[in-house]
Amino acid sequence: MLRTPNDPVLKATGLEYGFEPDHTFLGPVDLDIRLNSLHAVVGPNGAGKSTLLRLLIGLLSPRRGSVHLCGRHLDTYTMNERARRISFLPQQPYSPPDLCVEDVVKLGRHPYRGLRLFESPYDLAVVREAMQRTDTLQYASRPMSTLSGGEAQRVHLAAALAQEPQVLALDEPTSGLDLKHQVNAFKLLRGLASADGIAVIVVTHDLNLAAHYCDEVTVLADGKNVACGCPVRTLVAERLEPVYGVRFHWAGAEGTDRRWLVVSDMDAECGRGRR
Amino acid sequence: MEHSRGKWRTVSLALFLGILLLLLVASPGIGTHEVGVGVVDAWRSLLADHPDPALHGIAWQLRFPRSLKALVAGATLALSGAVFQTLCRNQLATPYTLGVASGASLGALLAFKLHWVTSYFGLSSVSLASFMGALLVLALILILARSSARITGNSLLLAGVTIGFFCSGMMMFVTSLADVTETHLTVRWLMGSLDTFGGVEIKTLLPFVVPAWAIQLLMARSLNQFSVGSELAMSRGVNVLRTEILGILASSLAVAAVVSLCGPIGFVGLIIPHLCRLLEHSATPMDVPGPTLRTLEQPRPLRVLDNRQNHVNTSRRIVTFSGTTNNIEGPAELVGGTSNKLMLFARAWSSHEQCIGGSVKVK
Secondary structure (H helix, E strand, O other), rough: OOOOOOOOOEEEEEEEEOEEEOOOOOEEEEEEEOOOOOOEOOOOOOOOHHHHHHHHOOOOOOOEEEEEOOOOHHHOOOOHHHHHEEEOOOOOOOOOOOOEEEHHHHHHHHHOOOOOOOOHHHHHHHHHHHHHHOOOOHHHEEEEOOHHHHHHHHHHHHHHHHOOOEEEEEEEOOOOOOHHHHHHHHHHHHHHHHHHHOEEEEEEEOOOHHHHOOOOOEEEEOEEEEEEEOOOOOOOHHHHHHHHOEEEEEEEOOOOEEEEEEEEEEHHHHOOOOO | HHHHHHHHHHHHHHHHHHHHHHHHHHHHHOOOOHHOHHHHHHHHHHHOOOOOOOHHHHHHHHHHHHHHHHHHHHHHHHHHHHHHHHHHHOOOOOOOOHHHHHHHHHHHHHHHHHOOOOEOEEEEEHHHHHHHHHHHHHHHHHHHOOOOOOOOHHHHHHHHHHHHHHHHHHHHHHHHHHHHHOOHHHHHHHHOOOOOOOOOOOHHHHHHHHHHHHHHHHOOOOOOOOHHHHHHHHHHHHHHHEEEEEHHHHHHHHHHHHHHHOOOHHHHHHHHHHHHHHHHHHOOOOOOOHHHHHHHOOOHHHHHHHHHHHHHOOOOOOOOOOEEEEEEEHHHHHHHHOOOOOHHHHHHOOOOHHHHHHHHOOO
């Protein structure tokens, strides 16, 4: 159980993972995820972000180290118990073309259904609410094949919410979405963390969205946790430049205190660019 | 919307179960009118103290057991097809594309060719050989597909199709070694038939088929989760590896049992799950209770109808084939024609009467 609100709901200690026996791909990584917080994991391709996410939610078993969920070792949970606390949205979930939207969301109730033949009124209410939250209710009866990428993504998010998780883990939920949907997705995640008290972990490539919406950011590079903390202190140019191999500036807009990361290549800054 | 869909499920389920029951009740009386055994005669002979032995025999020892056989075979093939399609997340997956049925056929054919006729615990050698063939293929495709850490649908299919080709080749080879009579029998059997072959009785296979149904139906909900990908299924508490192994094993054994019972019939396992999904409008191949039950019941009308022709076909020594074709058998022939045994179909279509029954019996 959580003793105080500040105790992490997910606590990873010394996590290590490798795809080959003699090579450690990730770790050791220590990480605390708290309720009510939106936690971003950023880093270049191949840094181990997705692997870390899967280790945290028990889809992969670490070679060394451990993950504790609510103070209990993750291995001591049954698969169903775990599924009632953690839900997951992979980068490209498969959309069964002939299944209708509502049925896909209902699939999220799996850990609660047991041997009951039909969904209970409570199940249906949860499904309905999840669809309302994600703005998918209006096409509840449409087949998945008729949806756009952004719509399908929201349907899968609704299914993850229907699982009533304490921890929601998302792997690049905004990849392939247009700008408006990217912002909306992060706004929704922000709301889930603040209003619903869920811990949300999101793997993302968008540093600006992470900076604006997230409470905490973990920067991974070559499987190591190089920085972790609030975005203002974590996402600083000197720290990011060696990780990404590009030049960063913070640019502010007139009359606001919001700032954006602007990217240029390493040479441009030193005046050695072609133009 | 929610309400009307639930209602449609109930109504369509009741409708199809009703049709099925009707066909089953009528089936002892359906053959050709020339035999003179109608539905009423058939049921009267069952209830009478001293029935006419010929009439009773035709209705209750020839026709009705075939209907039951059709029912068991259709249900098993359709359910197994649905399981394979769901696990591989591929609409082309069937017991045939996975090679399991080909393995079972090869086993049965070898038993037949080598005159291995015995029975153990009531189970005939043909069935045993089918089981062995299916299990051998299963082991092979699992080994081939497990080259990476996880079994994926596509690698399973690739391995299955490869082994399936090999088994088909071996079957051709075995057939080529046989003499004329044997070849004729073999070809007849390879066309798929509800006739008795190799002394396999349906009741000896029920201990394999019925538990397989139970397993398939019990895992229906877990299988549903595969429709969004195995990783997502795992995150929702599905034991992915166990479901895969158990589903494939149960379905393979059930298919092997059916193959030993009535030869290779590919059509049912492929298309019935799709038909059910069309009817369902919105469903995965498996969902309890609607589609799954329908998967179970759907093949029966088809097969029972089919049985009518088949009966005429096999008992042509008693009657001459009347050549009646009704509306339902028409489309069935069409679908049969488009399927993998196009050649056999064409041959059956063009040649003598005894094969007309075979062409209707969709492959």
